[in-house]
Amino acid sequence: MRIGRPAVIAIAAALVLSSCASNETPASTGSDEPAESTLSGTLNAAGASSQGSAQEAWISAFQTANTGVTINYDPSGSGAGRETFIAGGSDFAGSDSYLNDDELAGTFASCAPDTLAVDLPVYISPIAVIFNIDGVDELNLDADTLAKIFKGDITTWNDPAIAALNADATLPATAITAVHRSDDSGTTKNFSDYLNQVAPTVWTEKPADPFPYQTGEGAQGTSGVVDAVTNGVGTIGYADASRAGDLGVAKIKVGDEFVEYTAEAAAAVVDGSPLVEGRADNDLAIKLDRLTDDATHYPLVLVSYAIVCEEYADAAQGELVKEYVSYMASADGQAEAAASAGAAPLSEDLQAKVAAVLETVK
Incomplete structure (x- = not known):
């Protein structure tokens, strides 16, 4: 590997780097503790x-x-x-x-x-499809429907396509606000890659860091998407699963089942995927292999x-x-x-x- 010189270039005021951790020395535990680091x-x-x-x-x-x-x-x-x-x-x-x-x-x-x-x-990590819909705690979505929501083809929560996947839910006529990343984002690229592979007739744009359609609402960074979904009405977004918090999280269709994300299901997809040629x-x-029909896998992963x-x-x-x-x-x-x-x-x-x-x- 060629590791170039991280010229510890004084990252200027443009990079507001967050130094996140203390440098506290752990308390001594006796003579058997490891030698002190010289780094x-x-x-x-x-x-x-x-x-x-x-x-x-x-x-x-x-x-x-x-x-x-x-x-x-x-x-x-x-x-x-x-x-x-x-x-x-x-x-x-x-x-x-x-x-x-x-x-x-x-x-x-x-x-x-x-x-x-x-x-x-x-x-x-799994990518969670997060939502905030009054009166709705559980939500099932297949790839075609998810793609149409974020592309702007489905605009209300009681749309027949969503209702058909959620027979037990009372879906409101609330307008959908689909929140995407406004910045160049690898999470967006992975989200787009999933939709492009699994719903190619709907999501026709090739995956890339910028969100590909002029629809919905943009927000900066993972925290921006989570905040917009949390504080909005009838909102849906995508974010690293670690940041889903108390928001609703949709199940996605894998094979014939609707699957919720788990770390294990995400790891299974990665283990079954080849390196880029x-x-x-x-x-x-x-x-990444997004086309799996194995319900023990969660293909919306990054x-x-x-x-x-x-x-x-x-x-x-x-x-x-x-x-x-x-x-x-x-x-x-x-x-x-x-x-x-x-x-x-x-x-x-x-x-x-x-x-x-x-x-x-x-």
Whole structure:
């Protein structure tokens, strides 16, 4: 892996990086405790807001174990995170979209000359279809109906297509407000990819970070979508499942059943999906299988990546990135993300693949 030099470029006022964790040293437990960490320095990163809760937990744990290290993560969105990293303004990016062909064909200011960056899966999560409809606690949706709602073809909650899927519900005539991400978002790309694969005759636009249709209401970031759905009337949106809170969450149709999300069902889809073809051996971008009809799977899922250089111009900075991302993808890091954000842990096989690539980072 070419890990470019996270030039700890003083990320200017434009990046309001949120340094989320204390650097408290754990209390001494006796002579058998591990040797004190000698790591030191500052990492600046930006990207996927879906990773926000997990990053807070990862940063807290890593800084506690390595008191000389400070980590700042700005949940500015996947697109903004990749742009910042490519421009050399951060040491790694968090992204729900892997690097596309155009990005891979360019240069990475954070990386050593003549080296590239790679995508490493670190976070798996279901995407929840969240809703706020008076008098409705449960909602079933198939892909065609969901696509028509967000495309603007279905405009009221008592539409016959929705009623046919929810025979036991009393659906109001309330107008639908479909809330999407206004920023470039990997969550949007994954949501669009699901609809494009499963309901291709309705959702005809190819998946991309920008929301493809001039419909509904846009909101900035995961928190913006959640706030808009929470504070609106007759609202529906999509967001990382860790942020669903007390909102209603729709079941989606998989095969002949309506399935609610679970971490296990999301992980099952990832485990059954191949790597993207035609990329470097050390790039672990995953082509998700959305077309499963196995009701133990939840195909509306995202894989979020840490995008790092194969080689950093500043070796010390590369070592910091390597150590921190290794922790994120480790069994301990994945358990932390599961506990704090409801994430689906990477399988042991995928953890091993990520660790093997990180061993080559310098």
